[in-house]
Amino acid sequence: MTPEEIASTLTELFGTSAVDALVQPVVEIAAGSWQIDTSTFRLLVLLSEDNTWLRVLLPIVPIQEAQPFLGQFLEANFDETQEVRYALYEGVIWGVFQHNTDSLVSADFSNAINRLVSLHEAGLNDVFNRLIESRIRQIIEAAKQQGQSLQATMQSLERFYAEGLLGEVNQTSDAREEVLTAWRRQLEKLWNES
Incomplete structure (x- = not known):
């Protein structure tokens, strides 16, 4: 040119x-x-x-x-x-x-x-999403190494949110449910790929 x-x-x-x-x-x-x-x-x-x-x-x-x-x-x-x-x-x-x-x-x-x-x-959206996906894959790998099922892994995450180990301090129950739905969707999407 x-x-x-x-x-x-x-x-x-x-x-x-x-x-x-x-x-x-x-x-x-x-x-x-x-x-x-x-x-x-x-x-x-x-x-x-x-x-x-x-x-x-x-x-x-x-x-x-x-x-x-x-x-x-x-x-x-x-x-x-x-x-x-x-x-x-x-x-x-x-x-x-x-x-x-x-x-x-x-x-x-x-x-x-x-x-x-x-x-x-x-x-930063694409690289942030890539990082999140890699972290979810690590969670799936750790859960599978411990012999957990998808359902058991999801129950652990729900317990962590209920006990305040995950999520924000002042998170409403609706906001917590929205986050857990996103977790569930991603875990289901990636579970069989990992």
Whole structure:
């Protein structure tokens, strides 16, 4: 892709008002660099000095918020993120896409940007859900090692909530029942997979 094709694709995706390049004085950016500001994110598109590599960057979340989920971010890089990756730089988890400009086509560039935006929109939700699922799988594994059935495991969880070992201090009975229903649903879903 040429710089002109990159600019054209960005304009198609975001419109002319969202794409800032060197020609617009609002944002000082070097030649071969674009910044897209929306109400929810700032996306950076950077070419290498020799225009052979393209990098697209989108901040996802500060490292302070992401710290408990670093393992899940790395697992997502392996399993789920497809052509984009999570990366850590200067205290921020970023969504990153890098590609050689010679073999990059507009459709792949657009797909990568859409994928980065979806990672941004998901924020911590996907990695949090991955962490919760791994914890539930650990509970299932421990229960099975002790010879417990799904029903016995669920009864133990209900007892823990009733005794205040799990849940919040001021949790209402309706809220507790809602949480237990979610537990039951997840245990039933994952029990035979573990």
